Every structure is written in C-alpha cells, then in structure tokens.
Amino acid sequence: MSVYELIDKITKMQAEGKDLIRLDIGQPDLPVPDEIKEATKNAIDDDRTGYTHSKGIPKLRESIAKLHNVPEENVIVTVGGKFPIYSAMACNCGKTTLIRPCWGAYPLILNKTGSNFDAIDTTIESGFQPDFDAIGKTDMIAINYPNNPTGITISGDTYRELSDMSKDRDITILSDEVYTKMAFCETDSITNYDCDYICVSSFSKTFSMTGYRIGYAISSEENIKKIQEFQQLTTTSPTEFAQYAALTALEMIDEASVRISRFYEKRMKEAVSLLSDAGFEVVPSQGTFYLFPRINGDSNEFAMKLLKEGVSVLPGSPFGPYERHFRISLVTDKMEEAVSKMEKVRKEVE
Numbered sequence: 032m033s034v035y036e037l038i039d040k041i042t043k044m045q046a047e048g049k050d051l052i053r054l055d056i057g058q059p060d061l062p063v064p065d066e067i068k069e070a071t072k073n074a075i076d077d078d079r080t081g082y083t084h085s086k087g088i089p090k091l092r093e094s095i096a097k098l099h100n101v102p103e104e105n106v107i108v109t110v111g112g113k114f115p116i117y118s119a120m121a122c123n124c125g126k127t128t129l130i131r132p133c134w135g136a137y138p139l140i141l142n143k144t145g146s147n148f149d150a151i152d153t154t155i156e157s158g159f160q161p162d163f164d165a166i167g168k169t170d171m172i173a174i175n176y177p178n179n180p181t182g183i184t185i186s187g188d189t190y191r192e193l194s195d196m197s198k199d200r201d202i203t204i205l206s207d208e209v210y211t212k213m214a215f216c217e218t219d220s221i222t223n224y225d226c227d228y229i230c231v232s233s234f235s236k237t238f239s240m241t242g243y244r245i246g247y248a249i250s251s252e253e254n255i256k257k258i259q260e261f262q263q264l265t266t267t268s269p270t271e272f273a274q275y276a277a278l279t280a281l282e283m284i285d286e287a288s289v290r291i292s293r294f295y296e297k298r299m300k301e302a303v304s305l306l307s308d309a310g311f312e313v314v315p316s317q318g319t320f321y322l323f324p325r326i327n328g329d330s331n332e333f334a335m336k337l338l339k340e341g342v343s344v345l346p347g348s349p350f351g352p353y354e355r356h357f358r359i360s361l362v363t364d365k366m367e368e369a370v371s372k373m374e375k376v377r378k379e380v381e
C-alpha cells in the first residue's frame with residue numbers, strides 16, 4: 032500500500048465514524064491566525080478574486096525578496112511549496128540525489144517525471160546527519176532541513192560545504208525550507224550562499240495555511256522562468272485572495288515563527304520523554320512537528336496493528352529503507368494515550 036493509499040484509508044475510516052488519534056498528517060493543529068483570516072475576507076470583499084501574474088502579485092514577491100534579502104527577479108510565488116519542487120525535479124535533465132530519510136513525495140515525483148535519481152542514507156546512530164562526501168556524480172542534490180520526517184537540521188558549515196560542492200562540481204542545490212520557521216534552534220538557508228540553488232518555502236506550515244496553497248521559490252532568473260512556465264501551463268497563477276492573505280502573514284512572520292516553534296518544541300520534548308520511557312529509540316528533533324522513532328520489528332505491521340487500536344502513524348518505508356522506523360506528527364494533545372497504545376503494539380511486533 033502506498034503512503035497516499037494508506038492516508039486515504041485512514042481518512043475513510045475517520046469519515047465512517049472511527050475515533051482516531053491522527054499522528055499521520057502534516058497539518059499543524061493550530062488555527063490560521065485571526066489577522067490572516069481577516070485579510071482573506073477583506074481581499075475577497077475587495078474583489079481580489081481574479082487571475083494574477085503567473086509569478087504572483089508584485090507586492091508579495093517584493094516582501095518575499097525583502098525577507099530573504101534577494102532581488103525580486105529571483106522570486107516566484109507558487110501554488111504551495113510542492114509545485115516548485117515538482118517543477119525543479121521535472122526540469123532537471125540529469126541525475127538528482129536525495130538524502131534519506133526524505134519526504135515520500137520526492138521519489139514519487141522523480142518516478143512520475145521519469146527522472147534519474149539515487150540517494151544517500153543517514154542513520155539514527157549518526158543522528159541522521161548526512162555525509163555529503165558520499166555523493167557520487169550528480170546534477171542536483173535535494174535537501175530538506177529541518178527535515179521531514181526526522182526534524183533534524185544541518186549546521187551553517189554544512190550549508191557552506193554544500194555550496195562549495197555546488198560550485199566545484201556544477202551541482203544545483205534544491206533546498207526545501209518549508210519548515211525553517213519552525214526550527215527550535217538557529218538555522219541557516221541556502222539563500223545565504225552564492226551557488227546555484229533553488230530554495231523552496233511555503234506558508235503552509237508556519238501559518239497553518241495548508242489549504243491556501245501558497246508557496247514560493249527563490250533561484251536564478253533562468254530557473255524562475257522554468258518554474259513560471261510550468262505554472263502558466265498548469266494552474267495559471269496562485270489564487271489572488273490567498274496571495275493577499277500571505278502578504279499579511281509575512282508582516283507577522285517573526286512572531287508566528289516564535290509561537291509555533293515554542294509550541295511544537297514543548298510537544299516534542301514531552302513526546303520524546305514518553306516514547307523513551309515506553310522503550311522506543313528516538314532522536315529529539317530540532318524543528319518541525321515530526322519524530323522518526325525506531326522499533327525492533329516491522330513498522331508496516333506496527334502501523335497496521337496500531338491503526339486497529341485507533342492511532343494512525345506512517346510506516347518508515349515511504350521515507351527510504353527504514354522498515355523499522357515510523358513517523359509521527361505531534362499534532363494532537365493526546366500523546367500520552369497514543370504512546371500507551373504504541374507501547375502495547377510494539378510489544379506485539381517485536
């Protein structure tokens with residue numbers, strides 16, 4: 032069963048009335064801030080309901096450019112963060128290297144676009160830190176920090192190492208930074224380095240705006256043009272009133288970032304303590320709302336049995352060769368109940 036089929040099954044069970052603790056979804060359990068809701072309503076009242084330029088409304092591009100300290104020409108507003116990732120992967124004619132565990136959508140996109148790719152794997156023993164020296168001949172490296180599913184980040188020195196590698200070996204760095212504003216510690220960005228990069232970010236996670244479908248990419252004008260062509264030919268432009276709401280969101284980004292990071296850091300610490308006491312191996316995360324614990328058994332069997340007990344998690348296989356791991360999203364305040372069920376099922380599969 033693919034990850035999307037599993038999520039469909041879980042959603043169907045819930046629609047049929049099954050009481051579930053959902054730890055499988057990447058949707059923050061905080062509401063969209065009131066100011067953003069208000070801006071959305073005002074934008075609709077002001078008839079901001081049409082097509083926009085296929086690179087997004089100028090004011091929003093300007094604000095994003097300011098936030099990242101880059102020229103506006105290097106910014107495109109997109110339909111969510113997934114869209115520029117798909118476009119970048121589809122446009123890369125050479126090989127893409129993934130760093131696993133990684134978001135399950137990356138290999139699925141690369142398969143769908145018929146792209147050539149390989150991967151280097153990190154382990155729980157090394158705190159999921161990558162060894163970029165292990166990367167062979169490649170044209171693009173896709174990174175994602177803070178990472179889905181581990182929540183791990185990399186240091187500024189590692190970004191520098193990647194940037195040097197990009198220049199020395201003519202490699203594009205696709206840096207998925209959708210969780211950067213949910214980091215629990217200082218984090219860097221590829222945009223601070225002078226190399227060939229495509230940086231992707233989004234309003235989905237920081238502001239709980241998953242359904243607004245607003246993201247963006249920062250890159251060379253040449254790469255921006257390629258993403259723009261994809262957008263012109265598919266969705267035409269991101270939704271106009273959602274872009275106005277995003278403009279308001281950017282005005283409160285520092286405050287929103289502190290609030291959401293503190294909220295999920297507290298949850299993460301509590302969950303790590305509960306999981307460790309219940310016999311799970313787990314690396315504390317440095318951002319996001321995910322954890323990627325390990326058991327001494329098959330996580331597919333674990334996830335299926337746990338679902339019958341009323342708790343949904345994702346098994347490790349969609350994220351790479353991690354059959355003993357599973358991913359949980361800390362988007363519930365019922366972690367104590369969830370972990371007690373996990374402990375019972377872990378004993379059955381180990």
Ligand code: PLP
Binds near residue numbers: 110209234235
């Ligand atoms: N990148 C990662 C690592 C994600 O986990 C997600 C969503 O779950 C996205 C990108 C895409 O987010 P969106 O398209 O909602 O902006």
